[in-house]
Amino acid sequence: MTTNTKRAKLAPLLVDVAVPVGGYYLLKDAFGMSTLAALGWSSVVPALRTVWSAVRERRLNALAALILFVNVVGLLLSLVAGDPRLMLAKDSGVSSAIGIGILVSVALGRPMMTEGMKPWLLKGDAAREAAWARLVAGSADFRRAEKVFSVVWGVVLLGECVVRVVGAYTLPVDTMVWLGNVIMIAAMVIGFLVSGALAAGPMTRMLLAETSRADRTAIDPTATATDRTTVTPPSASALAVAGAAAE
Structure with a gap:
């Protein structure tokens, strides 16, 4: 796997995990936002990434759309309930x-x-x-x-x-x-x-x-699913018996 491929696979993880967590603590502790506001604003970047991916790839990723839907519904419900x-x-x-x-x-x-x-x-x-x-x-x-x-x-x-x-x-x-x-x-x-x-x-x-x-x-087209048939050479005693019978 190339370095570029690794970065491409790692980028969504950083956006979806590192940015929301780091953004939450930054907004809450450094800027003094409320817990609800910090949670809401820290979810904006992952939501935008999902929308951008859908526009860029010209197709809707079902999983990404589901995540975005849950985020939006959760934010709206939290605004209503204040929880x-x-x-x-x-x-x-x-x-x-x-x-x-x-x-x-x-x-x-x-x-x-x-x-x-x-x-x-x-x-x-x-x-x-x-x-x-x-x-x-x-x-x-x-x-x-x-x-x-x-x-x-x-x-x-x-x-x-x-x-x-x-x-x-x-x-x-x-x-x-x-x-x-x-x-x-x-x-x-x-x-x-x-x-x-x-x-x-x-x-x-x-x-x-x-x-x-x-x-x-x-x-070998005659080979079976296990092993090919093995021919065992006759033993010395078998050869002796065969010789006596021939005489």
Whole structure:
């Protein structure tokens, strides 16, 4: 992965996480804004980035649009209720909406997280892509692992939602501003570890095995899915018996 690619992947994270947190404390402590005002203004930059991305790419990213919608609704509700805790709790609405959407996609037989996982496993390899298609068509274990990957992420995101809502209404607002992001990062780490162990890892091994089998078949069309037939040379005693019978 090139340096430019790494920066491109890191920039949205900095805008969506670092800017809101740093902006909140700067506006509240340095400029003396109220908690509600600081939360609202610190959310402006991520909202503008979402809109700009939609305009620049000429297509609406469903996830980005969902995040923007939750931010706007949360801000409006907070202005009406005057409750900064509601603004913190609304962040969990993104996780819960995505988590529910992922689980529904699994129930419908179209696991949503597959599109995010697939490029990492295929690595742009045409042989692996062909192996993926064969496994999806003929391997129940592979399809099961594919669903498990999405189920893990759906459950993790719903769990994150519950933890953040509880924290928003039980911990000080200043604490939850930074702790909410810690919870999010911890949930991501758990999601990567568990989904990797239960799904991505086994799927990678099945892909490699299927790719290797296809390579062997290409070299020797008579090769089976296991190993080629091995001819064992006759033992000395068998040769002796055969010779005696011939005499």
